[in-house]
Amino acid sequence: MATLEYRLDEPERDHPVLLTYEDIDEDEISTRFICDYLVTEDRVYERTVTASGDRGFIIFVRLADDEQVWDPDGIPHPTWTGIRLEIRQFSEDAAYYPVLETLHCQTQTELRLYLQGEILYRGGKEWRKTSAEVDENRKVFVLYVEAADD
Template sequence: MARLEYRLLDEAKGYPLLFYYDPIDKDEISLRFACDYLVKGHVVYEKTSCAIEPGCYVIYVKHSTEEQAVDYTHTAVRRWDSIQMELREFSAEATVYPLVHTYYFKDDDDALLHLQSDYLIHQGREWEKTSTEVDEDRHLYIYYAQLAE
């Protein structure tokens, strides 16, 4: 088990600690390192970098000025003992992103490989990743993508 910290990217304030998880499994840290955004308490944070420090893993974030937390009405039912990842269709003009598919993983490695992949094939259609997110409010990961051209 390890320790993970989320720190605000603010050098003038000494990179203040926002959240920490201790203990946390290294597999979950890897999943979070793979995400571009964190949603927590209905606030969206954008990852700027990740670091490994003595005795601690760190994700540096800033408040997102472009993204807002969305209350999705169409979401899959939570399954116990699985990692859930939604594939959502991204559009720059949209404020809500339609749910395309929900993946359920029993293995952290499978979830991580999906989050790190630039493309996913679902029902014969190729989706190109635009960003990824860990949504703590809904206890899942989100893979935002556009249909590949």
């Protein structure tokens, strides 16, 4: 088990700590390293850089001013088993990204295989990954995709 910190990428403020996870599994840390965005409370943060060292692991983030939180109240106690992955259709001009499919992965490795892929084949279509996020409010990972023929 390891320690993971999310820190604001603000060197002038000595990179203040946003979140700390003690005794987190290294598989989950590597999954979080892949995610482009973090949703927590009423804010969305964009990953700028990741770091590994003697004291643990760090994901540096900056506030993503152009992104909105869908459900700041969240889900305090999920009713599903496994790790939930929503696949959502991304569109540059959309205010809402519809869910194409919800998957339940049994391991972090299975989840990472979806998040790391650049192309996704689902429902007889080819989709291109645009980004990935971890939504702490809703206890889900989200993979954003757009139709490859767009």
